Every structure is written in structure tokens, then in C-alpha cells.
Amino acid sequence: MSPLLTLHHLRKSFGERQLFDIDLLNIAAGTAYVLTGLNGAGKSTLLRVLGGLESAEAEAAAFAGEAVRFSPYPQAMRESVIYVHQHPVMFSTSVAANIAYGLVARGVPRQRIDALVDDAMAWAGVAHLRDSRTQTLSGGEKQRIALARAKVLQPRLLLLDEPTSNLDGAAREQVLALIPSLTASGASVIMACHDRDLIALRGVHRLKLSGGRIQVRAQRSRVA
């Protein structure tokens, strides 16, 4: 597996308090990871740092084979890394308009947008919600729409902050079922979750954030 993102000595502090100092974080291309840790271990902060939403210092960094400076957040990562919030914010327009939003912002031609949005909605199993308003959606539908909205931008790295923590039963399974097809299309995925709801997907690598360090754990072999 070729490396997608490598960070040496990634450090984050809030005031005097150092939250983490990670010797080495290696994220391979087309690979899924779960990031576990106790409440307050820093999982969300680490994802936000990797997504450029929080600043942090790194001694050395490389993305997609190029050495980069990590601070300020590198331009090469801006369009290639997408963070998906635990409670995705939706505009009060249609589902289709929400998924199209990032493509419109990038100036993609309308016809192309319509085709990409159709594909993404079919992939996420939300085509029937195309013209629905977002206020009435369930938590599971919102997560799948947020994944479609991210996928349509063809990121190289997707950061999912507790994507299933508020879901159970079929809604949880529907969200989890989308993850393998993300990595199959070449994207890497890092999902923050708690140890207790460890996501059991085949081939997913485990990273545990504990005491400000990352421990790499053995892979899970069970299928979700």
C-alpha cells in the first residue's frame, strides 16, 4: 500500500495542556482505519487537525508522495481531505442541493453536477429523498447524505467523526456498508469511534489514541 499521509511528531496543545504528541502517523492510500480512545482522548481534535480545521505542529509531513509543510495547512490537502461531522449540518434546501453544494462551489458545470449527484445519491441509497427538505430527515439519512456530499468531491482522505454513534440497527448497518466502497474507489478513511462501539469491518486498521500517543493495533478480521 502506498503512503497517502505521513506525519512525524504531530503535536497539539490547548494553552499549557498538550493533548497529543504523535511520533509517527502513517495513513496508507485506499485504506480504512478506526481511531478509538476514551472520552476526551483527543480523537475529534486529531481528525480536525488532519482536516485543517484546527492548527497543529508537525516536524515533517508528506502527502501523496510530496513533502509538505503542515502548518499552515497545505493547499495540496485542502481539496483532497474532507471532514464529516458527527451531526452533519444541512442547508434547508433539497437533499440534491445539499449534495451538489461543494461541486457548485468548485465551479463544476451544471450537467456534470446533475450526473455526479445522481450517482452519489444512488450510492448512498438516498435517491428517493432527492427533493426532500433536510429538516425532516432521520439521523441515519443525514449521515448517508453527508457521506454522499463528501464522496462526490472525490476526496483522497475522508475523516468521519463518530459516524454511527447516534445510530442503531439498520441505520448503523447502512452507514457502515458504504465504507468498503469508499476505500475500493481509492480513498482512505479514518473513523473516530469509542472502544465500545468498535467498528468491525474486514480489513480495517485500528489506531488507538491514549495518553497523547497512537498505538497501532492488529486488524479486525470480522465482517460487519
Ligand SMILES: Nc1ncnc2c1ncn2[C@@H]1O[C@H](COP(=O)(O)OP(=O)(O)OP(=O)(O)O)[C@@H](O)[C@H]1O
Ligand atoms: N478548542 C478547545 N480549547 C480547549 N480545549 C479543547 C478544545 N477542543 C477540545 N478541547 C479539549 O481537548 C480534549 C479532547 O477533546 P476531543 O473532543 O478531541 O476528544 P474526543 O476523544 O473526541 O472525546 P469524545 O470521545 O468525548 O468525543 C478534551 O479535554 C476537550 O475538552
